[in-house]
Amino acid sequence: MISIKNRLTAFEKLGNFLRQFSTKGIEEKPDVPFNEVFFEGFKHQIKLAEENNSWFTKANILFATENWASALTAENLNMWIQDEDLSESTPKKVAIIMAGNIPMVGFHDFLSVLVCGHSVLVKQSSNDKHLVPFLAKYLEYIEPSFKGMISFTEDKLSGFDAVIATGSNNTARYFEYYFKDKPSIIRKNRNSVAVIQGNESEEDYENLSEDVFRYFGLGCRSVSKLFVPKNYDFDAFFKGMYKQREIVNNTKYTNNYDYNKAVYLMSEFDILENGFLMIKEDQSYASPIASVFYEYYENPIDLKIKLHQEKESIQCIVSNGFIENEVSFGNTQHPKLWDYADGVNTLQFLTRI
Template sequence: MNSIQNRIEAFSKLGDFLSQFSTKGIEKKEDIPFNELFFDGFKHQIKLAQENNSWFTKDNILNSLESWSNSLNYNNLNNFTNSVNLNIINPKTVAIVMAGNIPLVGFHDFLSVLISGHSVLVKQSSSDKHLLPFLAKYLEYTEESFKGKITFIEDKLTNFDAVIATGSNNTARYFEYYFKEKPNIIRKNRNSVAVITGKETIEDFEKLSDDIFQYFGLGCRSVSKLYVPKDYDFELFFNGMYNKKEIINNAKYANNYDYNKAVYLMSEFDLLENGFLMIKEDESYSSPIATIFYEYFDNEIDLKIKLHEDREKIQCVVAKGFLENEIAFGQTQHPKLTDYADGVNTLEFLSKL
């Protein structure tokens, strides 16, 4: 009888395997199971992922792998699975439709389905198709019972009992219609915001630059909008962003910067910019690449009410002593396993199938 402990140990070993691939570099370690079979092959998959999607720079891929390596340790996984009663008698097949905006963006759903004892049917995004199948093979070598429980599919999804699907607000409407007969979690667009009160230090803004620029701002945990007090002076903010100036050397980012700047200038919008980031006053949450939107607020209570009312559109609120469940500056891209996307507890959903 395969137990949840075996599954925890398998993912913990995957965490050890991934620890060889970090932002400090790629370095083969001793004592990693099946390393002879998988180490060089995974290096090759990283290279293929970069070639397939120019937003997936080596640094961004390694950042994601390092983050997952830190999460996938025995204690974290144990606490994660203990947070819900996972006594699943009749395992089901759960389909996952994955997004492709940042490397391994669908991994949390994949982990949740497998660790809870269900089988997984994965439909990947064409933008992020190289890393996960390889890691799935590693898991099958580490834990025999995973064999036959992981299927990757390119065509239409068939023969599944429940579904977790992530997409844009438009595709979400399609998913809601298409999957309405099955238990489902449908995820839409979300963005993250930062509340600036004027008490921040240069260090806070340097940390905030990670929340803004990591993954080129393409993740739902990336900050795309600032709330600032009336007549706020952005000088300190721009000083904090300066340590990310090298981002403009990425051709794809630079093209987006030039294009969006030209559009704004032709429309005669008021812009502040520093050569690699533009900020524009705008009520929307979702800003284009190389742009951050900002909005002024008059008093904190009104802003708290607004953020609460718009919580369906917001993934993280970054702040310093403003809200109870705020995220600290520099921490949006380091979620805990229990920081569920959209605040929907995936494990609980899976435990009730």
Template sequence: MDLEKRINVFVELGKFLGQFSTPNFTKNDAVLHNDLFFDGFKHQIKLAEEHNGWFTIENITFAFNNWANALTKSNITTWVSKYNFNVYKPKQVAIIMAGNIPLVGFHDFLAVLISGHEVMVKQSSNDKHLLPYLSKYLEYVEPSFKGKITFTEDKLNDFDAVIATGSDNTARYFEYYFRGKPSIIRKNRNSVAVLTGNETPEDFENLSEDIFRYYGLGCRNVSKLFVPKYYNFDGFFQGMYKWHPIIEQTKYANNYDYNKAVYLMSEFDMLENGFLMIKEDKSYASPIATVFYEYYDSLEQLQDRLQAETDKIQCVVSKDIIEQSVGFGQTQNPQLWDYADNVDTIAFLLKI
């Protein structure tokens, strides 16, 4: 199967996912094989919701909308145009996926198949319903994909390279276990926002999307703020208010109550508004319903620090004051060429 065919298959998948980009699914009769797959995918979405309390219909459809927007002919062609796809003998690439947000491992899956390789997927038990069904759709659109996509719950065997995502602890295991294979091993990362005091109400509302989408469970969620000395958080809290219904979600509320109790019993200083707490802390990874903050003396010093600690950071959000930062509200809308951990997955796959 040539590259053009592979591109076209994923374009069709993007059209299929576009029907599920809002909680009110809209069937499009022009989508290929819809009579076979539309109702079945609705059922898989229901199973995903029931299996994982963090996978609300709003978050699932948000993920689908992002992928529907990304998987256009123009986007995919732009993405792959910089590479020389010369895979004459496909390799078997294993992917160990996280399960923190819906379809979190899809980019790796896409990269392996668009490169011309075969994929062996080991999913997280938290996110096991959506991708296998979408894979069946791909195989139906393009029968040449049959036999090139495998899902397993067993120990990985007979693979040529691996892409594994996990915590810092599991990454050490991955590095040891896969030491004889070409690999990309992903560890914990978090995203930060740099504020100056010149933000507008719209900036803060956009930032709230970076903080609260997926309940803050993604590596692209902002979990820490850098602010100047004597920063006034009133505008920040006002911008967060649009997300106040989040406290009605039981799992989120339980985490909020638990973390608040811990902070109060430990006599930590923190500010809160009934659904979000902010606490001064040097760590990057904050608990659910909490955002850490830290003061900076100068933007130049902060720029140097963020550069030195880039291995801990997925995204930096700012209003064009930090190099290579993204705008407020944009962390959960990456392009196909925005690679996790800044590791070019396609380049890796074309060298194995």
């Protein structure tokens, strides 16, 4: 079994590799091991990922790699595991069913399983099948003991001891039935919300535009719902959203915008829009692409109670001094290693199976 120190070191070196691929540009650095084998190869995988899924723009892929490069430092890795004893866990085989909504969305589960000393069996989404297997190969070069511990399959899962599965609310019911005899984490649909109190700055709204539009709003950490004070004027909100106006240059996004706008208009819903984003009063949390739902509130205490009662539907709450565990404007897509999806501590689960 690989020592915990060697496991962490391997991922720290992977972070160094990923640091060459950022939103500021792609630049080969001379001190990164095995670049002669992997640097051009990963550039090619980014290109393939972009061609395979038109939601995966180069900018969004590089944003994801940049975030992982920032997360995979010795300091962050050691802080993440400090409350868990990972040295004595009995190695198991853990299956991961990954979603494909944003680039490398299942990588945290992949990292968690290997850091805990288990083997991993990955079933990827067809929407995101290029990036993680390539990084797995890099890990096996950095730490040869990982060979034999990492496998990918397109077939029916078998021969595993526990499972982490992410999907829609519908597929989650299937997962819960199918994996009822195995230790499991089953993740369902969640969305993120922003609470507007009326005292937000222009910068807050511009930062919020990142939470709304990054990954075209397809992530569970993307803000798809606003809670606004009664009689709120949306002018400041739309002014902040204007920072993302270039999104209309993406054909797939614009097609979704046009389609959803037509549906709303034919249904005679009241909407406000600015040419690339629609907002609609609606109690639901999951809004269609190119739209954000909103709901008015009068009493902040009542809203806090509502958010607590409906926490199973919410991934992040974006606000400024409104509620505990809030995320500041512009930071939903910068989770730390210890910001667990659905609030379920993956390390605790993996050390107890």
